[in-house]
Amino acid sequence: MDLTGLPTVTPTDREAVVRCLREASAAHTRVLVVGGATQLDRGNPAAVDLVLSTRALDRVVAYEPAEMIAVVEAGCTAAALRDLLRPHGQEWPVDADDDATVGGLIATGAAVPRQLGVGPLRDSVLELECVSGDGRAIHTGGRTVKNVSGYGLPRLLVGSLGTLAVIVQAAVKLRPLAGARRTLVAAGGLPVALGWLRSVPLATAILVHGDTAELRLEGWADDVAAQTAWARACAPDAHVGDDAPFPQAAPWSHHPVVAEMSVAPSRLGAVLATAGCDAGGLVGVGAGWAGLEGAAALDRLRRRVESLGGALPVVRGPGGLGGTLPAPAIHRRIKAAFDPAGILAPGRFWGGL
Amino acid sequence: MGSRGGAVAPAVALPRDVAAALAAAVGSAWLLTDPTALHAYACDGLTGWRALPRAVVLPASTDETAAVVTILAAHGIPFVARGAGTGLSGGALPVAEGVVIGLARMRAILRVDLDDERVTAQPGVTNLAVSEAVAALGYRYAPDPSSRQVCTIGGNVAENSGGAHCLKLGFTTHHVVGATLVLADGQVVELGGTALDPAGYDLLGAVVGSEGTLGIVTEVVLRVIPLPPAVRTLVAAFEAIDAAGEAVSAIIAEGVTPAAMELMDRTALSAVEAAVHPGYPSGAAVLLVEVEGPDRRCAEEAEQVIACCRAAGATACRIAAGEGEAARYWRGRRAAFAAMGRISPHYYVQDGVIPRTRLAEVLQAIRRLEEEHGLRVANVFHAGDGNLHPLVCFDGTRPGEAERAEEVATRILDACLAVGGSLTGEHGIGRDKVCQVPKQFTVADQMAMHRLRTAFDPAGLCNPGKLLPTPRLCGEAPGIYRPHPTELRGVADRW
Numbered sequence: 094m095d096l097t098g099l100p101t102v103t104p105t106d107r108e109a110v111v112r113c114l115r116e117a118s119a120a121h122t123r124v125l126v127v128g129g130a131t132q133l134d135r136g137n138p139a140a141v142d143l144v145l146s147t148r149a150l151d152r153v154v155a156y157e158p159a160e161m162i163a164v165v166e167a168g169c170t171a172a173a174l175r176d177l178l179r180p181h182g183q184e185w186p187v188d189a190d191d192d193a194t195v196g197g198l199i200a201t202g203a204a205v206p207r208q209l210g211v212g213p214l215r216d217s218v219l220e221l222e223c224v225s226g227d228g229r230a231i232h233t234g235g236r237t238v239k240n241v242s243g244y245g246l247p248r249l250l251v252g253s254l255g256t257l258a259v260i261v262q263a264a265v266k267l268r269p270l271a272g273a274r275r276t277l278v279a280a281g282g283l284p285v286a287l288g289w290l291r292s293v294p295l296a297t298a299i300l301v302h303g304d305t306a307e308l309r310l311e312g313w314a315d316d317v318a319a320q321t322a323w324a325r326a327c328a329p330d331a332h333v334g335d336d337a338p339f340p341q342a343a344p345w346s347h348h349p350v351v352a353e354m355s356v357a358p359s360r361l362g363a364v365l366a367t368a369g370c371d372a373g374g375l376v377g378v379g380a381g382w383a384g385l386e387g388a389a390a391l392d393r394l395r396r397r398v399e400s401l402g403g404a405l406p407v408v409r410g411p412g413g414l415g416g417t418l419p420a421p422a423i424h425r426r427i428k429a430a431f432d433p434a435g436i437l438a439p440g441r442f443w444g445g446l
Numbered sequence: 447m448g449s450r451g452g453a454v455a456p457a458v459a460l461p462r463d464v465a466a467a468l469a470a471a472v473g474s475a476w477l478l479t480d481p482t483a484l485h486a487y488a489c490d491g492l493t494g495w496r497a498l499p500r501a502v503v504l505p506a507s508t509d510e511t512a513a514v515v516t517i518l519a520a521h522g523i524p525f526v527a528r529g530a531g532t533g534l535s536g537g538a539l540p541v542a543e544g545v546v547i548g549l550a551r552m553r554a555i556l557r558v559d560l561d562d563e564r565v566t567a568q569p570g571v572t573n574l575a576v577s578e579a580v581a582a583l584g585y586r587y588a589p590d591p592s593s594r595q596v597c598t599i600g601g602n603v604a605e606n607s608g609g610a611h612c613l614k615l616g617f618t619t620h621h622v623v624g625a626t627l628v629l630a631d632g633q634v635v636e637l638g639g640t641a642l643d644p645a646g647y648d649l650l651g652a653v654v655g656s657e658g659t660l661g662i663v664t665e666v667v668l669r670v671i672p673l674p675p676a677v678r679t680l681v682a683a684f685e686a687i688d689a690a691g692e693a694v695s696a697i698i699a700e701g702v703t704p705a706a707m708e709l710m711d712r713t714a715l716s717a718v719e720a721a722v723h724p725g726y727p728s729g730a731a732v733l734l735v736e737v738e739g740p741d742r743r744c745a746e747e748a749e750q751v752i753a754c755c756r757a758a759g760a761t762a763c764r765i766a767a768g769e770g771e772a773a774r775y776w777r778g779r780r781a782a783f784a785a786m787g788r789i790s791p792h793y794y795v796q797d798g799v800i801p802r803t804r805l806a807e808v809l810q811a812i813r814r815l816e817e818e819h820g821l822r823v824a825n826v827f828h829a830g831d832g833n834l835h836p837l838v839c840f841d842g843t844r845p846g847e848a849e850r851a852e853e854v855a856t857r858i859l860d861a862c863l864a865v866g867g868s869l870t871g872e873h874g875i876g877r878d879k880v881c882q883v884p885k886q887f888t889v890a891d892q893m894a895m896h897r898l899r900t901a902f903d904p905a906g907l908c909n910p911g912k913l914l915p916t917p918r919l920c921g922e923a924p925g926i927y928r929p930h931p932t933e934l935r936g937v938a939d940r941w
Contacts (some may be wrong), residue, residue: 157801158699159695159698159699159802159803160801160802160803161698162801167881182701191817196923204643212616212620213642213643215648216616216620218661224892229893229894230890231888231890231891231894232888232891233891233894235799235867235868235886236799236801236866237799237800237831237832237866237867237868237871238831238832238866239608239612239617239799239831239832239871239872240799240826240868240870240871240873241605241606241608241617241655241868241870241871241874242868242869242870242875242879242883242886242887243874243875243883243886243887243895243900243913244652244653244655244656244890244899244913245606245619245652245654245655246652246894246895246898247709248619248651248652249647249648249649249651249652251648251651252643252647252648253647257647260664263466269701269703273699287462294672294739294740295722295739295740295743299597307782313743313746315742315746316742316743319740319742319743320707330749355639355641355642355643355644356640356641357562357563357641358561358563359559359561359562360640364581378642379562379641379642380643390605401640402639402640402641402757403640403641403644404641404643404644404645414645416644416645416646418644418645419636419637419644419645419649420629420635420637420646420649422899423629423649423902424637424646424647424649426900426901426902426904427647427898427901429901430894430897430898430900430901431894431897434791440586442647443645443646444646
């Protein structure tokens with residue numbers, strides 16, 4: 094999405110967000126919420142009048158390492174959060190660009206490469222302070238790992254693409270930073286990857302792209318060594334890289350259009366076969382990315398993914414979200430409940446919401 | 447709706463045409479209207495609250511459930527879904543002017559699909575039956591409420607149930623990947639079930655834990671996980687419960703995530719020892735820890751846990767020598783609530799959450815409340831995630847004691863909230879805590895939840911009076927959300 098020429102407001106506290114959205118609702122000013130602007134292409138094209146940047150909301154609100162929870166404002170960047178947590182041997186296991194913001198990552202609900210081992214992003218979001226489209230400050234969830242008080246509104250907001258409310262603050266669940274990290278790379282593609290899924294019990298991630306399979310191991314050093322031995326039984330020639338990044342290669346990223354796939358794990362092979370060689374899939378998770386040349390390739394792959402019950406939103410380049418909404422009437426009522434004037438990026442969400 | 451104690455409201459008969467339509471939808475044998483039959487459904491695990499529904503309907507399928515809801519919606523009759531009725535917050539308490547839809551006949555496991563590590567079950571399947579269906583294949587269903595032998599998956603979804611092993615493995619919401627939902631107007635929708643990130647808002651995430659207020663789940667797709675290669679169960683005894691709390695924090699800080707960490711205090715232990723003889727080492731507090739994983743890792747984690755316990759002053763640490771001993775240790779914990787009968791004629795089960803690091807001060811507050819009110823409180827908790835289950839002991843035959851026990855239980859929750867905790871960690875708001883919701887959520891927060899509810903159920907027929915307060919339930923206490931009719935129509939607003 095191109096934001097050139099659009100006026101931008103950069104509120105410095107929640108009250109300023111409240112004022113901004115009340116005014117926007119009254120004046121029917123369409124607002125796009127932007128954090129690090131790393132995922133602007135995610136979503137259907139939406140005409141907007143104003144950009145609301147969360148970048149000045151970048152304070153650390155509370156961090157008690159013993160609780161393994163960090164409370165930060167939405168504009169806190171992935172890099173800043175990482176720097177805060179690392180000295181305490183902890184991480185928020187969402188792999189993202191340095192510039193991406195916590196609020197933006199939650200609002201986009203991006204797939205997490207290490208999801209097999211660390212769980213999806215939505216499972217790490219405990220509490221969200223947000224402001225609904227009509228300018229009401231709302232507190233959802235709670236600052237404890239366990240909590241069933243009230244509806245699971247944080248889950249509803251994860252992946253809502255800024256169409257229900259502006260996230261201004263989040264409490265996220267952390268995990269211990271692994272002492273040892275290792276990436277194994279082997280030839281053999283999906284069969285090797287599936288072999289790893291069966292035989293390496295503590296795999297943090299398994300990625301297959303083309304004829305290559307990558308295995309991520311994180312944990313205590315001797316565990317990682319033991320897991321490596323099991324992994325080698327499937328792939329004796331695997332190359333072992335200690336402290337190497339994961340993934341080692343992202344061939345999809347060189348294409349003009351990048352789409353993020355979500356299918357049942359057992360359907361991943363079928364999707365990858367259609368997607369061509371510049372696609373990568375997370376085995377055991379059913380997520381992945383495909384690098385595509387243009388609209389025709391996207392349509393073809395999207396039809397395949399949707400016929401298997403999955404979804405294929407574009408995350409870079411043109412192409413939007415595709416897909417059809419389940420229970421569209423409920424979706425419309427939820428949108429109207431949180432954003433009655435319809436000012437939050439109207440049309441950006443699935444189903445044109 | 448509903449009343450306290452033994453008073454049972456008389457049932458208001460269903461209009462004859464509605465009864466006939468319901469009987470036609472499910473078969474007349476599965477429509478219960480006889481008052482004696484209805485009494486079995488008057489309460490759930492929160493037995494202090496009772497109401498007789500106008501009828502109980504027992505559908506056998508999604509289609510029958512949808513037909514029943516369609517009939518009720520057409521007549522504006524509210525309904526309450528019910529699984530095994532083991533809930534502890536009154537989530538399945540009938541509405542006197544409404545109908546209970548019992549899902550106990552829907553107890554088939556429909557599909558086991560290990561390629562995707564999923565099991566599709568009807569809502570009346572018990573929690574344990576899911577694990578049993580896949581155990582021989584090397585899998586299990588992770589959330590394990592203490593009532594898992596009888597509680598149903600449908601009820602677990604409604605309450606977002608937890609259990610001892612949630613510390614490492616997560617709650618129900620982390621293990622539900624799809625659901626078939628009968629909406630409040632009788633329409634049927636499929637949420638999720640294939641991809642983990644389907645198109646749209648995460649409606650499934652909103653439905654799990656919604657206490658039956660957003661619709662009725664008639665099929666659920668659950669994630670199952672491999673059985674751990676090895677498990678070690680150990681117990682440690684402490685001279686003081688605070689020391690046990692320190693051990694818990696130290697274990698977490700070490701970077702060890704045990705599958706479970708359960709703490710019991712002296713009062714709870716005396717009941718448990720008398721009831722099931724688990725053979726714990728003696729002390730003022732016992733910490734029960736389970737670690738799991740590959741064999742060697744598991745052994746190492748057990749050693750790390752023991753080192754943390756010793757450093758915190760544990761007087762005895764024991765690793766269970768085999769499955770028999772481990773099962774005995776767990777039996778003690780699982781029987782804790784039931785065992786209270788050994789030391790007290792009645793008890794009030796509380797469920798609150800605190801940040802783990804505030805354990806010592808909340809325990810102190812509980813001790814002060816015990817002294818002030820002259821009642822004993824037994825403490826049983828999921829210590830790793832700060833989920834407390836104080837059991838307030840009382841004798842209901844003594845005038846005023848039940849009220850005092852409730853007062854203590856309420857004040858304990860206040861102490862949890864004062865340190866940044868939550869009203870409930872796994873039992874739910876239900877009817878029990880509905881009037882305390884304003885202590886945790888502002889009017890605007892409640893209104894956002896109310897709006898989500900009306901997006902699913904505009905007519906307000908689906909388990910009314912649960913989860914969110916209304917003036918009718920809670921009186922005119924300040925801060926309780928009371929939508930003005932114009933707000934409900936979307937005409938006016940409040941900030």
